[in-house]
Amino acid sequence: MSTSAHSHDREEGLAFQPKFDASGLVTCVATDAASGDVLMVAHMNEEALRRTIASGDAWYFSRARNALWRKGESSGQTQRVVEMRMDCDQDAVWIRVEQTGAACHTGRRSCFYRKVTTAEGDTRLSFVDAERLFDPAAVYRK
């Protein structure tokens, strides 16, 4: 099959054929099934994808720690997957989840707790929805 035929198949077919990058990863976006807010952007390798599909709990692959992890295994802040979707070229996954507590390791509900603002050509951040639901020092250093 030509590259183009492969590409068409991946985009229009119904076979599950994730396209992993050179590190063996796809990008995963997790949104809150209730609010629609983006909670986090992370990565999954083949095993994380497989376990997520099999268990219904979100598993990721940490590039920093070079390790598979089940979301919430340290913090207790698990994610239950309501729906999983693949994008056109199957290198990104979108999961809608029921989030227990906070998705972010800083203790916030979402990792996206700062918005970009500009004033007089100056780009800054400002906090929004930045309340902490847990104290990361207490949760991760036990």
Place this chain on the structure above:
Amino acid sequence: MSTSAHSHDREEGLAFQPKFDASGLVTCVATDAASGDVLMVAHMNEEALRRTIASGDAWYFSRARNALWRKGESSGQTQRVVEMRMDCDQDAVWIRVEQTGAACHTGRRSCFYRKVTTAEGDTRLSFVDAERLFDPAAVYRK
């Protein structure tokens, strides 16, 4: 400053300091400001970020074409940015956009037009919200 102090500053500070990867890119998730649906996952380099912030229109960097592009420059399907947020470690951007027509090059509203389903241990995709809003053959081959 130590690595840890740098990291704390990037996570808790209000300075806009995107953390580009080895290819000079951050990941960008675009969601529909009205529906909350994830429309696409793409990448921005420093110039794409700068132009998006300055113009309010979404600009991306295509890894496949190795080129900066303004969303909709070929298709007319532009994205107006309503809000931009940075994630905790500033290597991912979330933009809420007003999408003209379809975000996906296949002509669908969203790139995520297939959901993952499992039956008897077999993982497949099924179409959902997969109606085409334009004919890609007509739009891109003019």
